[in-house]
Amino acid sequence: MRCARCLLQLQCLRLVGQTARSAAQNGALLHSASSSQPNMLHNTQHQVLRRFHGSPVCAKMPPIPAEFIDEDGKKRDKSLVTRDDLFEQVAKDIKTKATFNKVVDVFIKQDVRRRGHVEFIYAALQKMPEFGVEKDLAIYNKLLDVFPKEVFVPRNFIQRMFNHYPRQQECGVQVLEQMENYGITPNMETKVLLVQIFGLKGHPVRKLQRLMYWFPKFKHTNPFPIPKELSEDPVDLARFSLTRITNDRDAKVTVYQLPCTDITESGEEITLPHVVGIQSPSQMELLAKHNPSRPVFVEGPFPLWLRKKCVYYYVLRADPTPPDEKVEEPYDPERCFYYSLQLDLDLDRDFGDEQSFNVEDLDEGPVFAMCMTGRGEQAVLNQWISGLQLNNPILGQVATLFRIDDGPKELLGAADTESDHHHRTDPDTRTEDRQHEGEAEVTVDEEPSRSQGIKQ
Structure with missing residues (x-):
């Protein structure tokens, strides 16, 4: 039955694909077929009207981009606008913190699914010194808020082991590394955002834990x-x-x-x-x-x-x-009571000890x-x-x-x-x-x- 159905579909496709040159021959064949096998013709017409169902694999293939022609007859490029151009378009004249926040808000409102958020965050990290917000903790938290929530959280230990969504995790680690380079200590809001985005066992959360451990230790050591x-x-x-x-x-x-x-x-x-x-x-x-x-x-x-x-x-x-x-002047022993300026020690030396040191005193x-x-x-x-x-x-x-x-x-x-x-x-x-x-x-x-x- 399955082979017969496939052959019947092939016959229907041949009937549809015939040109006008062979219309008379097909008309004669259909006339003869209608006189001998009326039921067969009726089934064939029904098969032509049915849609051809493709495999689910075909739906995953990338679609062919369509070409649009404007009034002047020129082709318009429908590719995504680069993220750098987005910063230049929104903040043309003045580059301040308010304009930077406006660019982030414009990107968030463009698409609910936040498509292209990784490229946008990388571009934002490069543009931060131009806007003078490279040391603002609130801006870094706003960039982390661009990530979709509860999408990249691993569901089992296998996903945790194989670095679930590595590109997004690397982007989150890059945000924390730039905070580390400028000496910015994360706060509780940063931790909550990272847990919502990547889970408790993600690489960005581990990077955050290291920062919170070392930054307080080295904060006042200079x-x-x-x-x-x-x-x-x-x-x-x-x-x-x-x-x-x-x-x-x-x-x-x-x-x-x-x-x-x-x-x-x-x-x-x-x-x-x-x-x-x-x-x-x-x-x-x-x-x-x-x-x-x-x-x-x-x-x-x-x-x-x-x-x-x-x-x-x-x-x-x-x-x-x-x-x-x-002229070598003798040290005053009473100049410093806590640290002596000269030590007179007679230490027994072995034959293998060197008497001279190769120290260049310039x-x-x-x-x-x-x-x-x-x-x-x-x-x-x-x-x-x-x-x-x-x-x-x-x-x-x-x-x-x-x-x-x-x-x-x-x-x-x-x-x-x-x-x-x-x-x-x-x-x-x-x-x-x-x-x-x-x-x-x-x-x-x-x-x-x-x-x-x-x-x-």
Whole structure:
């Protein structure tokens, strides 16, 4: 019966697929068949009208995309819009937290099934620094809320073992890793969302448990913490940076000049940068013992990163003391009662013990003071040296040499930036500024110099 039914269906398909060229022959055949077998013709007509039922496997095959033609006759692309374009379309002019939330709301309302949510979350993670929400915990919780709930939860131990829905779990772990990179501690809402999405045994929940274990342990272990929001005042920022570099409670921060705007006699407006320096009593003691015949150097600028802010500082230093001039002073046993500064231990050594250690001890020379300024010019640094001379009279007897580079644009003077090509000095030429005995002021060259290397 099944074979006969299949043959009958093939005959019906042949009848339907015949062209107009063979219509007369088919009419004759149908006429003969109607006279001999009327019942057979009746069944054949019924079989032609019946629909052809396909297998369920055919329904799972990807559908062929349809081509739409607009009024101009051009084909329209019906593919999904990329997630980056969605952020650009919704937030065209202003990129803030409100616009970011609006983009997420637009995606959630587009489709109830949240199709393409993994690609959207990856795109959102990349766009977060542009919107300034990379450190906002509420935004991360909102991104986790994009996942469909109770869909990716494993139902048995086999699904748990074989990483149920791996692509979605990897996306959830990526969200937590970005939170970890920015130092954001998850809260209870984050845990509830992950349990609803992936279950208690999912990889994102395990990642959350590790974060909640380690973050409280390392939260207050940094002995030199940096505030989350740095000060916008350059003087306060310089004071904080110099205190962080020196790491000496006895060091004194001195503000030699505040940023201000002055008007000259000719009516020209001049902006004076800030000059902030720091020096400790031990550095003053080292500078007082310095040999006046050996010069001191002003070097810089050297970068210092505070979170995403980069500041620059200058140092006043000298060359290492020659071995023949070094004088070893005995340690004062009463200088520190808790930690001894010298240990005299007679330990019995074996023949296999080495008497010498391969330790490279590099002496870079003493550092006498440090400063930060808003403009890396020699004239501005001379003001710092003049201020140091009040508490360090030996600077009036020591030659001061400048080894300063151009530095970034923030440290370049206005006059230097305008006449960069006209007043650029040769790196080999060196100018010398010496401070004579009894002089409280430092001689400054008339022409502003921006040399690379040593300025004598």
